[in-house]
Structures are given as C-alpha cells and as structure tokens.
Amino acid sequence: MMASTKYEGILCHLPILAPRYAEAQMISLIAAERATGAWNWLRDEGLLIVAITSGAFFFTRAIGLVSNFQAERLKRQRAEADPLGHNAVGAYQGALLGAARWGINFTIATVAFVWTLLLLNLPAAAVVPLVSIVGAGLGFGAQQIVGDVLAGIFIISERQFGVGDVVRVGPLVPVGWIEGRVEEVTLRVTKIRTFDGDxxxxxxxxxxxxxxxxxxxxxxxxxxxxxxxxDLDAAIEMLNRIGHDISHDPEWAPLILEQPVVSGVEDIGAETIELRFAGRTLPAQQWKVAREIRHRIAIEGAP
Known part of the structure; x- marks a missing residue:
C-alpha cells in the first residue's frame, strides 16, 4: 500500500518534472556544442591569431637587429673610408636605412592587425560602429602622422641631411633652434644628439x-x-702668419681648404677694433680649427 502511494506521488509530479528535465538536457547540449565550437575556434583561428601576432613581433625584432647591425657596419665603413666624417653618400645611406626599417615595421603591423580582425569574424553590426569611431579618431590624429611621413620622404629623397651630419633645425617651440649631430632618420621622426649630449x-x-x-x-x-x-698693421701681420702656419701644419692642413686670413675691419668700438679672421675648412671642422687658432693667438699674445 505504501509503495503504491509512493509511485502515485511520482506520477503526479511527472508532468512538471519532464519539461524541466528536457530543458536541462537541451541546455547541456547547447553548452556542450558551444564549448566544442569555442575549442575548435581556439584550436584553429585562435592559434593562427597567436601565430600572426607572435610572427609580427619577432619579424619586427629581427628587422630591428638587422637594421642596427647594418647601421653599425655603414658607420664603420664611413669611418674607414672617411675618417673626417664628411661622407654625404654614407649619411644618405644611413637615413635611407632608417626609413626602410620604419616602413617595413609599419607594413607588418598593419597586415597583422587586418588579418586578426578577419579571423575574429566580428558581425557587421559590431564592426561598422567600431570602424567609424576608429576612422574618426584617425582622421584627426593621422593628419599629423601623414604630414610627418611626407616630410620624411622629402628629407630623404632631397638629401637635405643624413645620419652623421651636423645640422641646425628650428625654430622649435619653446626651445628655439637646435644644433647637433643626426643620429637617426626615419620617415616620421629625426633624432639629433646636441653638443651638450641631449x-x-x-x-x-x-x-x-x-x-x-x-x-x-x-x-x-x-x-x-x-x-x-x-699697431693695427702689426696685428694683421701676426694673424695672417698664424693662418699660414696652421694651414701648413701637417696635423691641421688636412682640415683646412682655404688659408685663414684677415679679411678686414669688422667693427670699430670705443676702445677696440674688431678684425674678421676667416677661412674655409672641411664640413663640421670649423669649430675645431677655430679653437686651435684662438689657442695660437693666446700663445702669441693678444694683439
């Protein structure tokens, strides 16, 4: 009698339990199907995305190492072929190398980004607003980048300056003019080492x-x-003698293209008369020669 009552209770609740059981089974099947789909996506597209990003990273690193090695090799070749450092061809090659490195890295990053977006299979309803927002942002930000890249192309193609050249650029806000030696030139930026080491x-x-x-x-x-x-004539004679001596000095003659001479009176003050002492030197050697001339004037005695 008790067993019969028990079965009757189960049968009484069966219309309620059966739909819930079927619903639970359906949810389990859907979860299993989604988990299987997610696993298949991770196994295929997911691994491919990891491979793409890793490959892009390692390619850019490898290009950087090769570029640095080539830059050092060009620097050594310039130093051996031109110890005085005024080889314009070598400077242009250094600038071209930096531009090529930047352009290749940018291409690799762009291809990897677009390929990754394609593999994500994002719905159009989600992609279109995202692309619109990104496009609007890039529309404002990319103007400056495009301008920088175009300016870099003109700098390199016109050979305005290259790696190793001593340049003065500006005026820049708020520092004004900057003078120093070019260390790197890419399509977007130029790096200059000032004489103070900055x-x-x-x-x-x-x-x-x-x-x-x-x-x-x-x-x-x-x-x-x-x-x-x-005695003004004696002072001019002494200065011209110093210019003659330094121009014929075996240590300094290779740096001087035209013997420094007194070109005339530059200014007349209340107590002094300024004489202009001028000559031609190899590129970027004028400061070194000027220091030596001042040193010799100090030894001779101020006129």
Missing amino acids: LVTMANGGLRQTVNLSRDWARVLINIPVSREA
Missing part, C-alpha cells in the same frame, strides 16, 4: 628650416678685438 627626437613635420653644417665645406669666422692703441 638626444632630441623631433617629428619631421615640425622641421620648418634645416641648416646642414656638414655639406661640401664650412667657414671658420673669428672676430678678434684689437686695442685702439695697438
């Missing part, structure tokens, strides 16, 4: 005016004050 990175689009101090030849200019009571 490494300045500037966007190519901001380089409104550039002065290349390493091209063809340079001029050494020294204004020398002479007392009004001194």
Whole structure:
C-alpha cells in the first residue's frame, strides 16, 4: 500500500518534472556544442591569431637587429673610408636605412592587425560602429602622422641631411633652434644628439628650416678685438702668419681648404677694433680649427 502511494506521488509530479528535465538536457547540449565550437575556434583561428601576432613581433625584432647591425657596419665603413666624417653618400645611406626599417615595421603591423580582425569574424553590426569611431579618431590624429611621413620622404629623397651630419633645425617651440649631430632618420621622426649630449627626437613635420653644417665645406669666422692703441698693421701681420702656419701644419692642413686670413675691419668700438679672421675648412671642422687658432693667438699674445 505504501509503495503504491509512493509511485502515485511520482506520477503526479511527472508532468512538471519532464519539461524541466528536457530543458536541462537541451541546455547541456547547447553548452556542450558551444564549448566544442569555442575549442575548435581556439584550436584553429585562435592559434593562427597567436601565430600572426607572435610572427609580427619577432619579424619586427629581427628587422630591428638587422637594421642596427647594418647601421653599425655603414658607420664603420664611413669611418674607414672617411675618417673626417664628411661622407654625404654614407649619411644618405644611413637615413635611407632608417626609413626602410620604419616602413617595413609599419607594413607588418598593419597586415597583422587586418588579418586578426578577419579571423575574429566580428558581425557587421559590431564592426561598422567600431570602424567609424576608429576612422574618426584617425582622421584627426593621422593628419599629423601623414604630414610627418611626407616630410620624411622629402628629407630623404632631397638629401637635405643624413645620419652623421651636423645640422641646425628650428625654430622649435619653446626651445628655439637646435644644433647637433643626426643620429637617426626615419620617415616620421629625426633624432639629433646636441653638443651638450641631449638626444632630441623631433617629428619631421615640425622641421620648418634645416641648416646642414656638414655639406661640401664650412667657414671658420673669428672676430678678434684689437686695442685702439695697438699697431693695427702689426696685428694683421701676426694673424695672417698664424693662418699660414696652421694651414701648413701637417696635423691641421688636412682640415683646412682655404688659408685663414684677415679679411678686414669688422667693427670699430670705443676702445677696440674688431678684425674678421676667416677661412674655409672641411664640413663640421670649423669649430675645431677655430679653437686651435684662438689657442695660437693666446700663445702669441693678444694683439
């Protein structure tokens, strides 16, 4: 009697339990199907995305290592072929190498990004707003980048300056003009090491005016004050003798293209008369020659 009552209770609740059991079974099947689909996606597309991103990272790293090795090799070749460092061809090759590295890395990153988006199989309803937002943002931000890249192309194609050149660029806000040696040139930025040792990175689009101090030849200019009571002709004769001596000195003659001479009176003050002492040197050697000339003037005695 008790068993019969028990079965009757189960049968009484069966219409309620059966749909719930079927629903639970359906949920389990859907979860298993989704888990299987997710696993298959991770096994196929997921691994491919990991491979793409890893490959892009390692390719860019490898290109960086090869580029650095090639840059060092070019630097050694320039130093051996031109110890005085005024090889314009070598400077242009260094700039071209930096631009090529930047362009290849940008291409690799773009291809990897687009390929990854395609593998994600995002629905169009989600992609279109995302692309619109990104496009609007890039529309404002990319203007400066495009301008920098175009300026970099013109700098390299026109050979305005290259790696190793001594340049003066500006005017830059708020620092004004910057002078130093070019260490790296890419399509977007230029890096200059100032004479104080600071490494300045500037966007190519901001380089409104550039002065290349390493091209063809340079001029050494020294204004020398002479007392009004001194013998002006004797002072000019002494300075010209110093210019002759340094131009025929075996240590300094290779740096000098034109013997420094007194070109005339530059200014007349209340107590002194300034003489202009000028000559031509190899590119970027004018400061070194000027220091030696001042040293010799100090030894001879101020006129």
